[in-house]
Amino acid sequence: MPLLKDGRLVEDKWQRLEEHEVVPTEGAVIIDLERWQVERENLKGRAAPLGLLLMPGQSPEEIADDLSQFDLIALAFPAFKDGRAYSYARILRERLGFTGELRAVGEVLQDQLFFMARVGFDAFEVNERTSEGDFAAEMAKFPAVYQPSSCGENTVFARRHGARLVEAAE
């Protein structure tokens, strides 16, 4: 899977561990929630980077206290229609203050990248057809946004009244 990170196609340094694989001492690995729950004591304070994969139904609020253990959280879209991870992303960014890499994995379609970026994803495992140019075009497709969200972009509400304040000052 090609990886888009901050708008660039980059090499993926992370290894997703399968169920039967043991966690190596070296290297950046992504584990699932079941493994974290079982091996938590051993993995806590792992020197090499640790990432966590959450599936729909596994809300990040369940691991809120452990969040500092992870450099990366991957949120799964088993099907593009399953939109639970959009809520998880905002909770991670806005409520739990997660600042590490937030990665979208699974069925990640080009036309969804804009919404994903807005809720706080900064890395995307995309299909072979999605280019850096496509990504840039998606990010630019709407000139304004109505709702406050994790991306911190100025909303239409703010811009309207920001603009009005400037007018008043002149």
Next chain:
Amino acid sequence: MYRYDEFDQSLVDARVTEFRGQVARRLAGDITEDEFKPLRLMNGLYLQLHAYMLRVAIPYGTFNSRQMHMLAEIARKYDKGYGHFTTRQNIQYNWLKLDDVPDLLADLASVEMHAIQTSGNCIRNTTSDQYAGAAADEIEDPRPTCEIIRQWSTFHPEFSFLPRKFKIAVTGAPKDRAAVQIHDIGIQIVENNKGEVGYSIFVGGGLGRTPMVGKHIRAFLPRQDLLAYLEAIMRVYNMLGRRDNIYKARIKILVHEASAAEFTRLVEEEFEKIDQTKLMALPEEELDRIAAYFAAPEFETLGPCPAEHLEALDRDRDFALWVKANVVPHKVPGYAIANISLKPIGGVPGDITSDQMDGVAELAKDYSFDEIRATHEQNLVLPHVRERDLYAIWQRLKALELATANIGLVSDIIACPGLDYCNLANARSIPVAQLISERFAELDRQHDIGELKIKISGCINACGHHHVGHIGILGVDRKGEEYYQITLGGSADENTRLGDITGPSFPYDKVVDAVETLVTTYVDLRQSGETFLQTYARVGLAPFKENLYAAA
């Protein structure tokens, strides 16, 4: 009326450009139909049996003559010269070609209209009271609240892939003309004992195969908390709503399975967390800015009912009957609300030709401060007309064949497309509506019967709202034959109630007789001044049932 500013316009324009690109990718074969489907559904475009169908939003049912002329023009240019008003303040075009749709959307955008989020599992067009800003019983015009919801829900990054579609309705009056209790979220504007205006919230109403009346989860929500509270409801639903079974995916099932009390607790808890950031608090300036667009038009100070109007009522019985059925008091003396029925006897409920659309647009411009409304009962409204102009309006409506005098009467029927158009149907709906209206064509009889709402769906999806019809008719399949189940006593107003099933269903050729039996039973049993629904509430199902099945 709301007018787009540069931001609103730029977003709608950007959507047209985006969709043009998506259509080009589809036509070039760069994406498959499966990949294209969710993209077109985000733009209200369905693939039906014979052609593409586009659903255009009329946000909270308010539009003007320029927009109506454009809807007429679109029907001429890209369709067969007519459109269909639905039960959700939308208009649908049934015969489109895919490669025309981007141009059609650009035409819509040029008059500040769109088809954004009229389908798909997202927050749909917010609906409201068709008499907003004109009704005498209103606490506050609901449209500024609706417009805020429209903007907030447009391209919402978190709530565009919900378990299922999501519908919000707002009413500003205690008399509920927006059917808020059968919506996923129903919002009623209320005043508390300190004289502050806020919101009362219902969640989990809906029809379909598991009909449910919304649960009341908040008695008073301060105005500035509206969006924070809506985000809380949406987030709880997005995270916990069922995705394993499409028939159990609506929020009503979550509310039901979790219990209203537990659901409310989850929402309040989430609301408190969201509210801590104050990110969603509605800024006063923005509320004021939007409310200013809905300021009342400059009504004249008019005296009591002008003599020429009274004379016309005396002189012309047809006019008097139209006024009796279709005209409703306005909050300003000397003005009236004029309903335009899209239910001609023997016609297709909700259909309107391009020429008729143009005619209505001109009437709005000449007589109604350029405003038109679409109703959830598939009719239109001129919300602010002078009483003294009613006669002239009626004459012009007559020339347009739009002067049917039956609002709220037995022939003002809601019907879904049914077997004539819909591939999910068990039975025809439109012909049943046509036969019933023909049976009761005589206006004096209709007026004698009084208020009676018949609603017909061709299958359990309940697009025709049969569960909340005073008489509800549902098409069912019995060994490949069209049969119709009848329910009684449903209602979608402030006393929302689901109808009671009478018993075994009726074949196609017996259903009109069955309706007639129900009507005569009511007429025999009613006490003076009682409506059908009041009589039903008093006497119950038994006498109706007895007469219905007596012959069998």
